[in-house]
Amino acid sequence: MDSVDLNVLRSVLEWRRAGHAVVLYSVVQTWGSAPRPPGAMLALRDDGVVIGSVSGGCIEDDLITRLGDGRLLPDGPPVQLVTYGVTLEEAARFGLPCGGTLRLTEERVGDPAWVAELLERCQAHQIVARELDLRTGEVLLKAASRSDELAFDGVILRAIYGPRWRLLLIGAGQLSRYVAQMARLLDFEVLICDPRQEFVHGWEAQDGRFVAGMPDDAVLSIEPDERTAVVALTHDPRLDDMALLTALDSRAFYVGALGSRANSQKRRDNLALLGLSAQSIERLHGPVGLHIGSHTPAEIALSLLAEIVALKNGVELLQKKLPARVVETVK
Template identity: 85%
Template sequence: MDSVDLNVLRSVLEWRRAGHRVMLYSVVQTWGSAPRPPGAMLALRGDGVVIGSVSGGCIEDDLIARLQDGRLPEEGPPVQLVTYGVTRDEAARFGLPCGGTLRLTEERVSDPAWVAELLTRCEAHEIVARELVLATGEVTLSSAGKTDTLSFDGKCLRAIYGPRWRLLLIGAGQLSRYVAEMARLLDFEVLICDPRKEFVYGWEEQHGRFVPGMPDEAVLAIQTDERTAVVALTHDPRLDDMALLTALNSSAFYIGALGSQVNSQKRRENLAALGMAAQAIARLHGPIGLYIGSHTPAEIALSLMAEIVAIKNGIVAVQKKPLSVAVS
């Protein structure tokens, strides 16, 4: 699940605790070219305020209109199905591209206890499944695996919710500041470890959290998991390699280290000399980032985050260097 949708649930909890009426919409099925994937969420407050998105905007306008013109009664079934774009005319009316069709659950949130529990479990870095029975509105939460996906059989919706993606930066230098800013805009939780006190100044406004201790201790302290990326950016092997020795044996989905082709090869040789298995060393990304001809710290940060996001999204083939052009 996209952590942007967790923000929807945070608003649902806040609104219900404040006594507002709240309707929660979840995309459960799509046909054709739909703007948002199954699992996308939107919450509609009783006064018409919305958070989240289930389309490019036109469906959101209609949901608000249904509330304002009385088509959304305060009483009735706890959950209903709403379908948009069944006909080509409707698809055009609601801005659905290529005749797409979108089906949503329209759920009246009465007791927000399940929302609070789900958010707490996600904050503890647990992957959670929420089962919603359409006939009764009953909600059940259970643990889920990283390969679980949303399912819907017309009677029960099983949606998967996960914690935010995290990025642990080893080093608090200039490059790390650019990386942290881009990662934050991409909704990563940013963690920083740098035992060098000289580099800490000015990080107060970077929206990152410092993890105390040495780099290897930091990797262990945050309980690195499949939703965590670790990047060593100090350019000092005494610090970078400490983190890598621990991170490469963790379940982190991305592990990288700043350095040229030559330095990256030397680092791999050093790790092998320290007894690290070849399979673990093969997980190391170095040089880091997609090739975009980077020169400045901001460009290197963009290259790095592009690679991290690609791998997070399941894109395996990443370009590391420019393709050679045959001259005829």
């Protein structure tokens, strides 16, 4: 699991252990249009070094200026609220879209033990809620679920960390490695199933977690829900179709299989012969991905993840609804 937020917290932990003073900013509320969503984080070190983002850049510049002017560190309350874009003039000054307003918590990081524990729990594939009390600066870590969202009542900020979306890859070949690396950056927990031992070598632990067993058993064992995507990438119907038979009857929001248009149609025919219903077969994405003229494994991975992220974010895939002759013309 890797993400912008976790990279910010890793730097916070490193800086505090090295003796630096650190201020952690978190977006807690937005009104109108805003460059970054609630939950976005930025850490500012006592020498002006920053990591993360809470806007398009102008607010970051102002935070650094405040540090240089002595308005930050070492005095002041442990946590306070900072609001940008209250007036149209201020919104224009800080590059916020018209009418946009952004509220941040400004948190002076003391003992970094909670940072280390949060990172360890995320590394163990746990979903964690961090509750920050703005009155005292106290931080509590609690177990959370995939459906939990950031909440702020003016006193307690409850932010969620950890892999809330899952991607199960059937096959551990070269393409899967690219997909896994990109998916981690998109906050997916990556799971891999491949009973062929010759493909397992060379995988780094942080790129994904292997699920034992044959593909159909792997799908059943993870209990796919509405935040799970399953993609078959082996090109071997003896492995891919086993996973698809189970995944297409699950609650997974995305089920896809690598292959050409002709092979994808053959796969659908084969799934029908194996007893899968027409309604379930209709859920299959194949060929996978959006058309971007991809040829290399990295480009194919980008195409696949663009489609998965679009569906995750509720975007209608109009490209896939074009008649075949129009698609060929676009190509």
